[in-house]
Amino acid sequence: MPYVKPTDLVTRMIDAGESKVLMSTRDTLIRSFMGGAILALAAAFAVTVSVQTGQPLAGAILFPVGFVLLYLMGFDLLTGVFTLAPLAWLDKRPGVTFPGVLRNWGLVFCGNFAGAFLVAVLMAIYFTYGFATEPSAVGQAIGEIGEGRTVGYADYGAAGMLTLFVRGVLCNWMVSTGVVAAMMSDSVIGKVVGMWMPIMLFFYMGFEHSIVNMFLFPSGLMLGGDFTIGDYLLWNEIPTVVGNLVGGLTFVGLTLYATHGRTAPKRRGVVAAEPELVGTARR
Incomplete structure (x- = not known):
């Protein structure tokens, strides 16, 4: 499995970010729609496995199949573009602007939501025989x-909000690690292995x-869940989006870019003293 060195890896990350920012609106929406839909199907699959086997670990082990498939097919998730798109702007790639990065994030969010929501409706029908029976x-x-x-x-107030945000940060730390790990190899098997591990970790945790x-x-x-749309937005989606942005960009994108894309100057080595001077000093 060919290995891509970190310096080359960062170049690939920047190239990917540039490609996503400059992509047409149509292609961005299609790719993000399919990304959201496939990940949603994988989530439904993982929950089904967890419930039917009584083993949450089994669901976590199998959930990455959706993530792997969507990335191998070149589809996009908001969590991934949170990490990659800003790097192209920081690297001053031609045509990449900050408004362009925000546009990409907005389009991918909309596409992901549309795809995931469609699967939510389809699975609700599936679980209730078209809403004719109890789930x-x-x-x-x-x-x-x-x-x-x-x-x-x-129920936990500010402490609950902090916990939610931190879980969002930790999530995209792992998910973006999976996105980047796929670029570490040029073989399908290498990409799959690289993605599988951090995605399994985030889902199980x-x-x-x-x-x-x-x-x-x-x-x-x-x-039949006993909560409201307002509860969903305030006590999950919005803080999770912010946490995902912070986690992926801070702990994956910027750290790799800072130390492998824009490295600091090397330290000057210590010049060895002349042998005769060393001998004189000893005497």
């Missing part, structure tokens, strides 16, 4: 997730991913 055990579990991760945070939540919470509302 299945998996559907009930999704509704409970929505309650626990909205009003559950609200219960960190907050803004795109996964675009599926879980709308579907949770449709499946």
Whole structure:
């Protein structure tokens, strides 16, 4: 599995960020729509596995299949462009502006939400036979997730909001590590292995991913979860988006860029003393 050195890796990250910022509106929306939809299907799959086996670890081990597929097909997630797009602006790539970065983030957010929401509607129909019956055990579990991760945070007030934000930071630290790890190899197997590990970690630990939540919470509302749209936005989606931005950009994008893309000057070595001077000093 060919390995890409960190300096070359950062160049690839900047190139990817430039490509995403300069991409047409149509392509950005299509790619982000499909990214949100596939990740939502993977989340539904992982919850189903966790509920039916009673083993949350099994769901976490299998969840990365969606992330791997969408990135191998060149689709986009907001969490990834949070990390990559600003690097092209910092590197002063031609045509890349800060408003262009914000435009990319906004379009990807909209596309991800549309894709995830469509899957939320389809899965709600699936879990209830077209809303003709009570939700299945998996559907009930999704509704409970929505309650626990909205009003559950609200019960703790400011401490709950801080916890939610930190979980968002930790999430995209791992997710963006997965995005970058895919660029460390030129083989499919290498890319899959690199992505799989950090994505499995974030899902099992219960960190907050803004795109996964675009599926879980709308579907949770449709499946009887006892929370509101306002609860979802205030006590999950908005703080999670901010946390994802901080986590991915700070701990992955900027750190790699600072130390491998814009390295500091090397320290000057200590000049060895002349042997005869050393001998004189000893005498």
